[in-house]
Amino acid sequence: MELMQKWLDKYHALLRTVLFAVFLLNGIFYIPCQSITADEGDHYNYAVRFVKGHPEKIRPFDDASAMPVSAINTAPRVAQQLLHPHLHRNDFGTSDIVNGRYLTLLISLFIGFYVYRWSKDLYGKRAALF
Numbered sequence: 439m440e441l442m443q444k445w446l447d448k449y450h451a452l453l454r455t456v457l458f459a460v461f462l463l464n465g466i467f468y469i470p471c472q473s474i475t476a477d478e479g480d481h482y483n484y485a486v487r488f489v490k491g492h493p494e495k496i497r498p499f500d501d502a503s504a505m506p507v508s509a510i511n512t513a514p515r516v517a518q519q520l521l522h523p524h525l526h527r528n529d530f531g532t533s534d535i536v537n538g539r540y541l542t543l544l545i546s547l548f549i550g551f552y553v554y555r556w557s558k559d560l561y562g563k564r565a566a567l568f
Contacts, residue, residue: 511538
């Protein structure tokens with residue numbers, strides 16, 4: 439057991455980096471292969487309205503579970519519109535939704551690192567890595 443503890447202590451940073459890298463790479467390759475889910479369009483439409491200053495939930499069923507935090511997923515499109523003001527797409531928001539997923543992936547990575555640090559402070563390196 440002590441040998442395993444020494445090994446974990448020695449390679450802890452490497453193992454942590456590999457775990458986060460696998461999560462990131464998995465997301466990067468997985469996101470473009472997946473279709474839009476049934477409610478993703480509704481959430482994105484609400485997020486667009488929210489960013490434009492209309493946070494009212496006007497569609498009782500479609501907007502029911504949409505939250506303002508969904509507006510974060512519009513950031514890639516907002517940046518594109520600022521760089522290319524005349525940009526128009528005819529894909530019904532599909533590319534915007536997919537690009538927003540990458541932002542969610544990065545936020546998830548940062549939250550994962552925060553949870554790791556918190557767990558490490560509370561329970562130690564091995565528990566945090568687990």
